[in-house]
Amino acid sequence: MRSIRLFFLLLLLLWPTQHLLAWGKTGHRVIAQVAYDNLTPRARRQVDRILGKHGIVYYSNWADEIKSDTIYPDSYDWHYQDFDPGLSDSALVACLTHYPQEGGNLFRAMDSLVALLHNDPSNADALRFVVHLMGDRFCPMHTAHLDDLGGNRVFLQWFKQPYNLHRIWDDGLIEASRYSYSEYAEYLQDHFSDQARAIRRMTDADLLRHNYALTNEIYDYYADWDGNCWHYLYHFTPKMEWQLYASGIRLAMLLNDIYG
Ligand SMILES: [Zn+2]
Numbered sequence: 001m002r003s004i005r006l007f008f009l010l011l012l013l014l015w016p017t018q019h020l021l022a023w024g025k026t027g028h029r030v031i032a033q034v035a036y037d038n039l040t041p042r043a044r045r046q047v048d049r050i051l052g053k054h055g056i057v058y059y060s061n062w063a064d065e066i067k068s069d070t071i072y073p074d075s076y077d078w079h080y081q082d083f084d085p086g087l088s089d090s091a092l093v094a095c096l097t098h099y100p101q102e103g104g105n106l107f108r109a110m111d112s113l114v115a116l117l118h119n120d121p122s123n124a125d126a127l128r129f130v131v132h133l134m135g136d137r138f139c140p141m142h143t144a145h146l147d148d149l150g151g152n153r154v155f156l157q158w159f160k161q162p163y164n165l166h167r168i169w170d171d172g173l174i175e176a177s178r179y180s181y182s183e184y185a186e187y188l189q190d191h192f193s194d195q196a197r198a199i200r201r202m203t204d205a206d207l208l209r210h211n212y213a214l215t216n217e218i219y220d221y222y223a224d225w226d227g228n229c230w231h232y233l234y235h236f237t238p239k240m241e242w243q244l245y246a247s248g249i250r251l252a253m254l255l256n257d258i259y260g
Contacts (some may be wrong), residue, residue, distance in 0.1 A: 034248025
């Protein structure tokens with residue numbers, strides 16, 4: 001009995017310090033499906049040839065699934081890039097080129113993998129990573145605060161379950177919709193398609209500013225939050241959905257550039 005209690009205590013102590021699965025499995029599939037629907041016919045043929053038909057959807061969670069494997073032992077911190085709160089605009093944007101020394105390696109990994117794909121477009125593992133990491137890049141709690149491990153140490157109750165702030169954005173908001181990944185992808189494209197052009201025009205700096213502002217809004221909202229989960233859903237679901245859609249559009253843009 002004591003050993004069982006010890007096991008659960010250890011689980012409780014260790015679990016929240018991990019960066020979990022950004023967007024959860026459904027979210028990454030939604031992003032990949034939106035991207036797939038926005039590929040040029042030529043790019044779609046190429047990625048289908050490399051990963052199999054609809055392979056970018058089926059492999060969109062592969063990078064999370066192999067975290068504990070030994071094939072890419074350094075890939076654990078490719079999934080996030082935490083920031084100190086209160087960064088100036090110039091300090092924030094500088095992180096895109098002068099990669100921070102701590103708090104993850106998302107930007108460096110993404111740039112290296114994209115360069116690798118430009119060099120060798122048939123590199124299947126690099127493609128699988130890029131499909132996934134483009135999603136992580138748009139998850140606001142994967143570009144969150146360093147001191148609480150991207151919200152993993154902000155503990156709260158989510159519909160009467162023990163949760164943390166990071167996890168609400170990994171799966172709490174998405175799963176509340178009860179959509180399948182394909183239903184969600186279809187809905188997002190019906191709902192946001194008039195914004196696709198503007199999203200394509202955004203620079204990487206624009207996108208990072210947007211993400212950082214959303215992250216700060218999430219922390220500010222939490223500071224005054226009365227714990228009402230429905231109010232949280234009403235407030236943040238449209239913003240979460242924009243992040244998923246924009247991520248899919250930017251992934252398509254990148255893949256069209258490499259394969260189109
Ligand atoms: Zn991830």
